[in-house]
Amino acid sequence: MDIDMDTQKLVEVTILRNAIDYNGSAKFDTVISKILGAKPEIKNNLKDVMPKIKEIMEQINSLPIERQRELLLQKCPTYLETKKAVEKNEFHLPPLLNAKHGKVVTRFPPEPNGYPHIGHAKAAVIDEEYAKMYAGKLILRFDDTNPLNEKLEYYDAIMEGLSWLNIVPDIIKNTSDDIHLLHFYGKKLINKGNAYICLCDQNTIHHLRSKGLPCQCRIDSDKVLENSDKIFNGYYHQNEAIIRFKGNMNSDNTAMRDPTLFRIIENTHPLLGDKIILWPTYDFAAPIEDSLDGVTHAFRTKEYELRNELYQQILKNLEMRIPEVLEFSRLEFEGLPVSKRKLKPLIEEKKVEGWSDPRLPTLMGMKRRGFTPEAIRRFVLSLGITLSETKPSIGVLEAFNRKIIDSISKRLLFVNDPVKITIKNVKQKEVVFKNHPSIEMGSRKIYVNNVVFISSQDAEKLKNGMEIRLIELYNIKVSYIDIEKKEGIVEYRDNILKENIPKIQWVSEEDLVKYMILKPTKLFIGDRFNHNSLEVIEGFAESFVTTLSTNTMVQFIRLGFCRIEDNKSAIFTHK
Ligand SMILES: [Zn+2]
Known part of the structure; x- marks a missing residue:
């Protein structure tokens, strides 16, 4: 007997995995128990499937292990990566340099300029785990010094995201709380001769920076001191003046070529309103805040690598404490950008x-x-x-x-693109379904009269005279089936468990609701938005689904895990 595509793939992947685990030679008993664990309904026709599994296994066992690996990667590209991650059940981050128990302070510094995503989750989890590891503190600091982008809505969204991740900061603050301190350190840096006011237009700045040459403002900075008072007193407007760090215009590290420390932004700030127009850049605010907040270990994503020299130089010039700066790669998934x-x-x-x-x-x-x-x-x-x-x-x-x-997750029945099946010579029946195959989660009763619905994918395989089992119900024999009209007639046979007949899912006419499953797929294909990124699967589900509240996780048998959205729809999570 042939087995269906799903089962075939399951069998092949299970054998390949087992073979690779056992030096190229899969173990029959282990393979069988894994297959049954993944797809218990195979038990019903195991006698038929067994020879096929043996055949596939012999074929796979005869291949060299390298070839087995290649095949597994073809059939299941994420398998090896997944296995390593999931099996490594201990999750220890490496120890930190110069970390003392009870003294470590980390911070998560999101800018409230959008909704938090998986990349934020990575940073926040790492910051929190290290604080916990050393019985230290985690600071949540909203880096809100660009009123062009920031909104109250985003502060709230970030708080909500963290609370969902069960991350509880010890201290919550805003960089804008310290705006006067930041101005104070800005002035100090100018007075020490480490920063200056630049009145050049953006093109000039850009041009000279690329050539590695200083502008006239820098050359004259020791002589022209009144501009400093002017910029702090609100004399200049947006784009008329900036404060630049006196770095090295010749540096190979372009981040050191007199970067901007403050700029004028005349937008309303979500917390401070219109009071402040001179705003520090992240380059200036981050080191000062980290140092003042007592941060011992500051994590940044790798794209800031070139800016570390500036971070340290600013603090050195101001004779302030310098935290350890550590980097990690930013996180986003293939086909799912976060920008x-x-x-x-x-x-x-x-x-x-x-x-x-x-x-x-x-x-x-x-x-x-x-x-x-x-x-x-x-x-x-x-x-x-x-x-x-x-x-x-x-x-x-x-x-x-x-x-x-x-x-x-409770196991439920759902049929996609339903085909109506009328059963002859049958009495009404009540079936009891367990909510979970192996965990005690109660059960439910389903009434069946003489009409059930099956999915059109299953119906397509039926032929007149064929005997099949409606799972957990009874056996029927097909007398007529018309896929176009989406209908069929079958006859009741008996209720004896037979191993060699196909088992299919059904939903009773007495107990169904119209139901929709929304299935997200890849958002982007290459650089382009995928217009088919949300597949809509319509069909019938057991009415039991309407008793489940929003956010309940279920598994629709053969389809996959879903999260209940409301009493008409669910969202597909994954297989
Ligand atoms: Zn200039």
């Missing part, structure tokens, strides 16, 4: 539903999709603080999530 430049247009053009669209890598989107905060934490820790720029596949996160939700 606002890419995501904002999708929202503005209404290509997605909003920041909580389940296709997005925002924390709100991931929550709505059915990812758990614990899975995100384990996933982040499994990546560690590596600097590698490779984008992990979302399959790895899914594997962590599956481990967590498998034991809390």
